[in-house]
Amino acid sequence: MSSTLSRNLIQFFRNRGLFRVIVVFLTLSVTQATAEKAAAQPARLVVLAPNLVELIYSLGGGAQIVATTDHADYPAAALSIPRVGNYVGIQLEKVLALKPDAILVWETGTPTADILKMQQLGLKVVSFKTTQLEDIADQLRQLGVLVQQQVKAEELASAYLQRLTDLRQQYQSETAVSVFYELWDNPLSTISRDAWPQQHLKVCGATNIFENASAAYPQVGLEQVIAADPAIIIQPISKNEPRTLVQWQRWPELKAIKNNQIIQPDSDLLHRATLRTLDGVASLCREISKSRQFYTQVPATSGR
């Protein structure tokens, strides 16, 4: 019955806030892209993922992007690229009319039906998918070939991987500290082992209290958080898309609240797979490390 459709719609719009946060993950991309042969002329690219746009700008190839999707907002220059759709649908007519040399899609975020249609229309579609932090370096190299900046891509990729290794060496062996990652407040949602930000927590040597939940982005109950009593509560917030937060102060007995250990990292950095991701991870690790030190100094409230 149409009432079910309406119900789905209502549910969707109710969760739209959460959805937006998830959309930022749209930017999880990379790997699996087929290596492309360098063309003599700069390729005209339609880039259907914000993180790929940002990586191409990092390589100095921003001028080659002829169209992109909503949410491609970094760097500022990206805001002036014409838009041809979003995660719901791509305006295929516009894509065709632009006569691009290649279309860069993000495997899980670009609508599958549109990807298939573009392939049917004979357009060259290059697919990207990101699952690990290392994938960003691979993507850089592949994009370097597409925008003919292989040398720069190699430099950036190596520097990125070196920084990732350094961060891991610095934090991973430190004392584990339990954290709750508040992805969204209503419905209260968090991350588990299959979610993208879980890797950040791993680099920082933090233990996610919901690591073993079956869904990647599970909804959880306040009671479960209270029962687990994490040492740190992480509330990622975005400058571009403000959101409401759980008022944890209502639960003063929680270890994290009693000791004032709430961290509010920049979700724009953490949730988008680009070169800036490690800035966000480094900052998150520093904050977690400070908390760890705090708990070490106050042994009675150990954060383990």
Place this chain on the structure above:
Amino acid sequence: MTKYLYSIRWLLLLLLLIFSCVWCLNTGAVALNWQLLWPCIFTECHALTEQQILLELRLPRILLGLVAGAGLALSGALLQNLSRNMLADPYLFGIISGAGLGATIATLFLPQYAIALPLAAFAGALLAMVLVLGFATLGGWRRLDTVVLAGVAVSFLLSAVTSLLLYQSEAFAANRVMFWLMGSLARADYQALAIITPCLILCFVLGCLFRRQLDALQWSDQTAHSLGVAVLPVRLLFLLLTAALTACIVAYCGGIGFVGLMIPHLVRLLFGGKTIVLLSGSMLCGGLFLIWVDAGARTLLPTQEIPLGVITSGIGSLFFLLLLSRKGNHTL
């Protein structure tokens, strides 16, 4: 209504339909030259991109819009007459929930096969239909209300399974299914047309052949019986036909709400309620309505498309409120 005025209305409707097709063919995200239309469609086109836009994107979309709109409105009209319930619509049997479940399974487990989605959605819609009709058969078809209520229950049951699957899946799968349920003609291709069109024609032809029986059913089951109509077989035949037609449409277009509910009411207002008039009028108006809605969906926002279900449900619910306020205390 004089016969003259009546004919004028039909003529205007046909002219409007032809004009709308041409207009919608030339409307889209990319501005095309009017002069390109004829040569690009019927003879040779020098501009390959324009030809691709017209023949591979817009034309199948408009044809699918016509067929899907006609099909939904036809199903709605048939169901309303069969059940004598003016609020019956093609999603009566929890078809959309069943299709949603199928689409979810295809999206989650067989994402690499393009054909999996429509097939699974169709299978899901059939499952919903079988459950509802099975339940009605167990109850001995005593009351048609039971069928409608069974539809509601099955709908909720299948939605619950869908929600559970989506909750356990990766975040984007939920979005894809959610947007699919909102309806779109973006999947339009000639294969979809080849499947839906014969179902539509079959439904219409049988509707015309059984027009006397369907007219009789509008009175009451007893009256129909006394006029020699085999009430149960006729009703079962058309319930199955409309469910199959709707399942085919939903499989390719997702959930497009309110077309099947609203258009037959509009046709009754304009042309009257005799079966053959209602069925023909519903098909023409349904197709006309959906191609305009799709043209709006393609062009209202400069950089993106609006899901069809959002527009049809928006317009449909407003239309209904208007109708209710005009009818006052009279029954629909």
